Amino acid sequence: MMGKRTLWHKIQILVTMGAVAVFLIPVFLFGSPWPMAARDYLEAEGVQDSGAVNLVSAIYLGYRSFDTLLETIVLLVAILGTLGLMTQIETILGKEQKTTSKTITFSLSDDKRSSHVLRTHLLEVVTGKLSPIVLLFGFYVMLYGHLSPGGGFQGGVIVASGIIFLSLGSGLDASAKFSGYKALGRIEAAAFLLLIVVSMSGIFLGKGFFGNPLESVTVLPAGFIILLNAIIGLKVGTSIGLMCIAMMGRKA
Amino acid sequence: MNPDDIVFAPVILPLFGAALALFSKAFLKGRPAVFLEYAGVLLGLGLPWLAFLQTAPMAFAGNTFQGIIGGWHPAIGISYSYDGLTWLVNILIFSIGIAAWLYSVGAGPKGPVFSTVFLIQIATLAMTITTTDLFNLFVCLEVMGITSYVLIAFSGKPGASLASFSYLMVSATAMVFFLLGFYGLYRLTGAISYLGIVQGLQGLADFGGITANISLVMIVAAILVRVAIMPLHNWLPDAHALAPHAVSAMLSGVLIKVPLFALLRILITIPQGMRIGEVLGYTGALTALFGVVLALSQRDAKRLLAYSSISQIGYVVSAWGMALQVGMETNLGIILMASAFLHAFYHALFKALLFLSIGTTIDRTGVRDVLVRRGSIAILRLQGERIPVTFLCFLCGALAIAAIPPFNGFASKTLLAHALKGNLHYLLLGVASAGTVASYIKLSRIYWPRAKDAEAIDAMVASEPFHRIHWTIHASQSFLAIVCLIGGMAITTIFPLVVRAVGAPGEGLEPSVSLYSVDNLIQTLVITLGGGLLYLLASSKPGCRILYLLRRQRHTFQGLFVSFAVVCAVLSVLI
Amino acid sequence: MTVYVERMLLFLLFLVGFWGILAKKNIIKKIFSLNLITSAVVVLFILEGSRVGDHAPILSDGIERVVDPVPQALMLTAIVISVCITAFALALAFHLYKTTGSFDIDDIRKRAQDES
Numbered sequence: 036m037m038g039k040r041t042l043w044h045k046i047q048i049l050v051t052m053g054a055v056a057v058f059l060i061p062v063f064l065f066g067s068p069w070p071m072a073a074r075d076y077l078e079a080e081g082v083q084d085s086g087a088v089n090l091v092s093a094i095y096l097g098y099r100s101f102d103t104l105l106e107t108i109v110l111l112v113a114i115l116g117t118l119g120l121m122t123q124i125e126t127i128l129g130k131e132q133k134t135t136s137k138t139i140t141f142s143l144s145d146d147k148r149s150s151h152v153l154r155t156h157l158l159e160v161v162t163g164k165l166s167p168i169v170l171l172f173g174f175y176v177m178l179y180g181h182l183s184p185g186g187g188f189q190g191g192v193i194v195a196s197g198i199i200f201l202s203l204g205s206g207l208d209a210s211a212k213f214s215g216y217k218a219l220g221r222i223e224a225a226a227f228l229l230l231i232v233v234s235m236s237g238i239f240l241g242k243g244f245f246g247n248p249l250e251s252v253t254v255l256p257a258g259f260i261i262l263l264n265a266i267i268g269l270k271v272g273t274s275i276g277l278m279c280i281a282m283m284g285r286k287a
Numbered sequence: 288m289n290p291d292d293i294v295f296a297p298v299i300l301p302l303f304g305a306a307l308a309l310f311s312k313a314f315l316k317g318r319p320a321v322f323l324e325y326a327g328v329l330l331g332l333g334l335p336w337l338a339f340l341q342t343a344p345m346a347f348a349g350n351t352f353q354g355i356i357g358g359w360h361p362a363i364g365i366s367y368s369y370d371g372l373t374w375l376v377n378i379l380i381f382s383i384g385i386a387a388w389l390y391s392v393g394a395g396p397k398g399p400v401f402s403t404v405f406l407i408q409i410a411t412l413a414m415t416i417t418t419t420d421l422f423n424l425f426v427c428l429e430v431m432g433i434t435s436y437v438l439i440a441f442s443g444k445p446g447a448s449l450a451s452f453s454y455l456m457v458s459a460t461a462m463v464f465f466l467l468g469f470y471g472l473y474r475l476t477g478a479i480s481y482l483g484i485v486q487g488l489q490g491l492a493d494f495g496g497i498t499a500n501i502s503l504v505m506i507v508a509a510i511l512v513r514v515a516i517m518p519l520h521n522w523l524p525d526a527h528a529l530a531p532h533a534v535s536a537m538l539s540g541v542l543i544k545v546p547l548f549a550l551l552r553i554l555i556t557i558p559q560g561m562r563i564g565e566v567l568g569y570t571g572a573l574t575a576l577f578g579v580v581l582a583l584s585q586r587d588a589k590r591l592l593a594y595s596s597i598s599q600i601g602y603v604v605s606a607w608g609m610a611l612q613v614g615m616e617t618n619l620g621i622i623l624m625a626s627a628f629l630h631a632f633y634h635a636l637f638k639a640l641l642f643l644s645i646g647t648t649i650d651r652t653g654v655r656d657v658l659v660r661r662g663s664i665a666i667l668r669l670q671g672e673r674i675p676v677t678f679l680c681f682l683c684g685a686l687a688i689a690a691i692p693p694f695n696g697f698a699s700k701t702l703l704a705h706a707l708k709g710n711l712h713y714l715l716l717g718v719a720s721a722g723t724v725a726s727y728i729k730l731s732r733i734y735w736p737r738a739k740d741a742e743a744i745d746a747m748v749a750s751e752p753f754h755r756i757h758w759t760i761h762a763s764q765s766f767l768a769i770v771c772l773i774g775g776m777a778i779t780t781i782f783p784l785v786v787r788a789v790g791a792p793g794e795g796l797e798p799s800v801s802l803y804s805v806d807n808l809i810q811t812l813v814i815t816l817g818g819g820l821l822y823l824l825a826s827s828k829p830g831c832r833i834l835y836l837l838r839r840q841r842h843t844f845q846g847l848f849v850s851f852a853v854v855c856a857v858l859s860v861l862i
Numbered sequence: 863m864t865v866y867v868e869r870m871l872l873f874l875l876f877l878v879g880f881w882g883i884l885a886k887k888n889i890i891k892k893i894f895s896l897n898l899i900t901s902a903v904v905v906l907f908i909l910e911g912s913r914v915g916d917h918a919p920i921l922s923d924g925i926e927r928v929v930d931p932v933p934q935a936l937m938l939t940a941i942v943i944s945v946c947i948t949a950f951a952l953a954l955a956f957h958l959y960k961t962t963g964s965f966d967i968d969d970i971r972k973r974a975q976d977e978s
């Protein structure tokens with residue numbers, strides 16, 4: 036019975052793989068000429084339209100900024116879901132081992148540090164010292180996204196790694212407070228609210244949904260893109276940082 | 288403020304509400320937090336109704352709001368279109384949304400995180416039906432997907448995370464195929480919006496040939512995974528049965544229908560759409576039949592409802608496909624599409640009602656097996672429900688889905704039958720309707736009284752502490768029940784409105800509805816009697832044996848992908 | 863010629879990924895396979911879009927013949943979405959492991975059914 040079943044499974048896999056392979060060949064391997072209309076338009080008009088020299092930024096925060104909003108939302112929902120699951124797991128673990136309240140960290144707990152000679156403090160020292168530089172670099176990538184490769188998401192991820200470094204490097208001093216759940220959660224929620232308000236603001240100024248509300252105010256043509264980059268960077272950085280800290284088992 | 292911006296009210300207001308709910312969680316505590324969260328929900332679910340009111344005249348006049356978000360160049364920007372169909376689907380989304388959220392306040396899962404995710408889901412659903420941009424549709428479907436995976440996993444029941452995982456894997460894989468299909472179409476036409484793609488395809492020899500066909504099939508198949516048409520349905524029963532009840536109502540009522548009408552926007556203009564519609568029409572009719580057989584075989588109350596959803600979406604898809612096949616410019620096409628939408632809407636109402644009332648019942652009685660549990664009315668009475676509201680609501684839902692007049696299910700099923708008369712679909716759907724009656728007789732066993740157990744139940748209930756049923760649960764159930772009743776009674780005014788919103792009626796199209804003709808009543812009687820007979824057959828010894836075998840047919844994880852590949856291959860051969 | 867070799871390799875990458883999702887029992891491997899097929903499509907899209915030019919689409923002075931920026935911007939979105947889905951899928955896998963004690967999809971299914 037069992038053997039028959041595995042054979043049946045193997046046949047299923049073979050047939051399916053064959054079908055998918057044949058089915059996909061035309062899409063993967065055909066070669067009609069690449070459509071140039073959108074590229075040519077962007078090359079000619081992109082900078083005037085959006086004010087961003089980086090055309091990728093121009094598209095994803097200008098022409099298609101609504102996609103980017105939704106993308107941020109995917110991240111938000113994924114993080115809310117992950118944190119929810121983590122709390123569920125904690126309650127399961129709590130039932131299993133009520134006596135030992137164990138938190139998983141990469142560095143040793145305080146009472147063991149002095150006794151454990153072989154374990155170095157290399158990780159804590161290096162990450163702690165490195166984190167300000169990483170944070171600074173993250174903000175640079177975030178704010179210069181309209182001119183150079185980078186942008187809110189990329190910068191945000193670097194900021195997130197800076198935050199993780201902070202959390203790894205901190206024992207229990209002041210920086211631990213910052214990397215706790217609460218502050219990050221607050222920045223995240225505020226950034227999300229701000230993002231929605233900014234995207235709505237065009238409606239009230241007569242520029243339409245996701246219209247540029249700064250068009251008549253600022254001299255900087257890419258002002259709106261810089262603003263969106265900054266907000267998205269903050270949002271992404273705090274969200275991913277929050278999730279990683281939650282996965283490391285740190286508690287606020 | 289531009290007048291066109293009003294079409295974004297159903298998208299941006301729930302998002303704003305979600306942001307407020309999240310803000311309340313992060314910054315406030317106690318009463319102010321709850322207040323801000325509820326304010327956000329009210330803003331997100333309530334205020335868009337004003338926009339619907341405002342846009343109603345334009346929706347019924349057959350006008351369309353079209354444009355590009357932010358006013359960018361059409362080759363790259365995101366285009367949208369808000370017409371009568373969008374308006375109708377928005378009404379569907381928000382009416383079920385309100386009922387489901389209200390229920391969740393009483394029965395859980397509540398809290399700011401749930402409200403945030405829920406509102407985001409509502410906003411995405413509204414955007415899915417508004418967008419006419421293929422890549423934006425991709426993003427919307429992904430957000431819709433991830434909100435539903437998260438909401439399913441919220442229930443914390445054993446198996447819920449597996450259900451969520453299966454759904455995630457199959458739909459994420461399908462979305463990669465969607466992306467590949469998008470690549471194929473972009474490469475051929477250089478356009479992202481539906482209109483640009485259609486124009487591009489029309490300029491090509493043979494409409495783009497095999498590459499265009501296959502790309503299109505991948506997109507259609509990926510969306511059909513969300514619609515859960517057979518054989519792509521296997522993820523659905525677990526997910527819908529194990530999710531929290533409010534989420535089940537949302538999933539079964541709304542989430543499986545909105546992608547279907549979003550797909551309509553693509554297929555309606557594309558040259559290959561007619562053929563795809565024809566194939567899907569037959570698939571839908573078969574889905575209706577097989578879905579109901581599987582529903583009849585279930586013992587778990589919520590699984591029975593989930594399979595019944597598959598069957599009912601089959602009804603919708605068969606009329607929907609037929610409408611595409613005959614063409615939406617013809618009178619018959621418009622009537623068919625209006626009936627399909629109406630059945631989708633009414634199914635959303637009564638299926639949400641059924642999920643909520645059955646959910647209350649199984650929460651209170653603790654047993655999900657329809658063959659074991661009896662006398663639920665008595666138990667609910669012991670828990671402080673003096674008037675059997677939950678039972679009455681269930682009765683409304685069950686009578687509606689079994690197409691008994693004067694409930695709304697009778698109206699929409701009769702309209703469907705009228706529109707489909709003379710086709711094979713008609714016959715298949717007729718048999719499926721009898722099966723529906725039988726399966727709901729089976730489900731109603733949960734409420735049948737059983738005198739000799741009464742004392743045992745009393746003892747059991749008295750020994751367990753219980754909370755009173757929250758008023759919001761009753762409010763949400765009664766709201767849906769009343770809407771079901773009104774939807775059935777006022778069909779003579781509703782149906783012409785729906786027809787006008789779906790398409791500009793041509794000459795000689797006067798949607799006359801004579802529901803209570805002798806023919807229709809006889810037909811209903813025959814189907815109901817057939818259903819009763821089928822139930823008796825199913826509860827006989829050999830019937831039980833067959834159903835047991837059907838129920839034991841466990842789907843595997845691998846099967847999800849096998850059927851997806853098969854659907855892709857078959858569709859591409861048939862087109 | 864290299865064009866076809868590249869396409870063929872990406873095609874194989876996609877097939878390997880799909881085979882992993884289909885046939886591998888370990889759910890972590892399934893999640894990785896999902897990433898593989900997403901990467902295959904993303905790389906295909908960007909690679910094909912980059913054949914029309916020589917420079918990154920940043921219009922500093924004197925830069926001409928840039929590659930098509932549209933695929934890059936679109937795939938940026940797709941990548942972020944895929945990362946989010948992966949993160950949540952991994953959290954689910956962890957949860958499944960904690961509740962059932964296994965990463966094998968068949969075992970998990972069996973145990974989940976026993977429990978409910």
